[in-house]
Amino acid sequence: MPKVIIDCDPGIDDALALLLALASPELDIAGITTVSGNVPADMGARNARKVLRQAEREEIPVYIGEMVPLAGKYVDAMDTHGSDGLGESFLPDVPGSFPDKSAVEFLEEALDKEEITVLALGPMTNLARLFQKRPDLIRRIPRLVSMGGSFKSHGNCSPVAEYNYWCDPEAAKICYEMYAEAGKKIEMVGLDVTRKIVLTPNLVSYMERLDNDTGTFIRKITDFYMDFHWEQEGIIGCVINDPLAVAYLIDPSMCTGFDSFTAVETEGICRGQSVTDSMNFWRKDANSHVLTETDADRFMDFFMTRVLKKNPH
Ligand code: BDR
Ligand code: CA
Numbered sequence: 001m002p003k004v005i006i007d008c009d010p011g012i013d014d015a016l017a018l019l020l021a022l023a024s025p026e027l028d029i030a031g032i033t034t035v036s037g038n039v040p041a042d043m044g045a046r047n048a049r050k051v052l053r054q055a056e057r058e059e060i061p062v063y064i065g066e067m068v069p070l071a072g073k074y075v076d077a078m079d080t081h082g083s084d085g086l087g088e089s090f091l092p093d094v095p096g097s098f099p100d101k102s103a104v105e106f107l108e109e110a111l112d113k114e115e116i117t118v119l120a121l122g123p124m125t126n127l128a129r130l131f132q133k134r135p136d137l138i139r140r141i142p143r144l145v146s147m148g149g150s151f152k153s154h155g156n157c158s159p160v161a162e163y164n165y166w167c168d169p170e171a172a173k174i175c176y177e178m179y180a181e182a183g184k185k186i187e188m189v190g191l192d193v194t195r196k197i198v199l200t201p202n203l204v205s206y207m208e209r210l211d212n213d214t215g216t217f218i219r220k221i222t223d224f225y226m227d228f229h230w231e232q233e234g235i236i237g238c239v240i241n242d243p244l245a246v247a248y249l250i251d252p253s254m255c256t257g258f259d260s261f262t263a264v265e266t267e268g269i270c271r272g273q274s275v276t277d278s279m280n281f282w283r284k285d286a287n288s289h290v291l292t293e294t295d296a297d298r299f300m301d302f303f304m305t306r307v308l309k310k311n312p313h
Pocket of ligand 2: 008009010011013014037038121122242
């Protein structure tokens with residue numbers, strides 16, 4: 001079972017991703033680290049604990065990470081995720097304090113001991129800080145799966161930029177550059193594939209019928225997100241980005257893509273855009289595996305059969 005650290009910013013779809021990861025026996029989750037993204041890192045950590053309580057996995061430690069991006073002003077996504085980051089469900093906090101160790105310190109200590117895969121579901125600030133502090137540890141991350149960026153899809157917070165990379169483009173740029181220097185490729189689960197994953201109100205109702213406890217939790221945190229999508233994009237249901245990265249981490253056949261060189265723009269109107277040189281104009285070695293296709297029905301079956309306690313499989 002590969003050890004994995006989940007670096008996230010819960011966040012509604014992060015919460016669903018955590019539920020899926022926690023219900024997946026293939027993953028040995030060494031810890032959860034949070035970063036400021038959808039909500040500030042400390043609120044995200046409280047939300048991660050709410051998900052751990054829901055999944056009855058409160059033994060997994062949660063470490064609070066970087067509160068602000070490497071450069072530029074921090075912009076949260078509470079308009080999308082609610083003022084509490086979990087769709088204004090206002091679930092009670094799990095009592096207890098957090099470890100003194102920061103997310104970066106935890107990542108450093110854990111990677112010093114052994115190889116650990118990292119699943120990045122938020123801005124890459126913690127990872128960039130780690131890479132700058134301990135470049136020798138980069139090669140101890142066998143896989144770095146990042147929900148972020150886009151290849152041909154439009155952005156979701158500017159015409160061209162996806163939120164996680166837009167929130168801290170300097171960090172994403174450092175991660176792509178430094179992971180490549182260690183001879184590795186970031187697996188980019190971007191908007192091209194994640195925008196195909198839409199959780200509908202019908203599905204949530206059905207989940208509530210099949211497993212009232214889990215289904216009700218999912219409904220409570222997604223109602224607000226559904227309304228946001230209806231009001232902003234006229235979509236019935238909500239795009240859930242992060243859980244697809246979990247499914248792909250476990251079963252890479254969930255998505256298909258190609259190896260290429262990807263750069264992250266940090267300047268001007270394209271700030272935060274990921275630019276993938278699919279035609280190899282720049283003659284640079286591939287530093288990314290960019291996912292472009294997925295089967296949404298297959299993903300939804302995977303998601304439901306794992307997170308629901310009673311399922312037919
Ligand atoms: C990403 O940004 C966040 O709002 C989501 O949690 C996801 O990680 C999608 O662009
Ligand atoms: Ca996220």
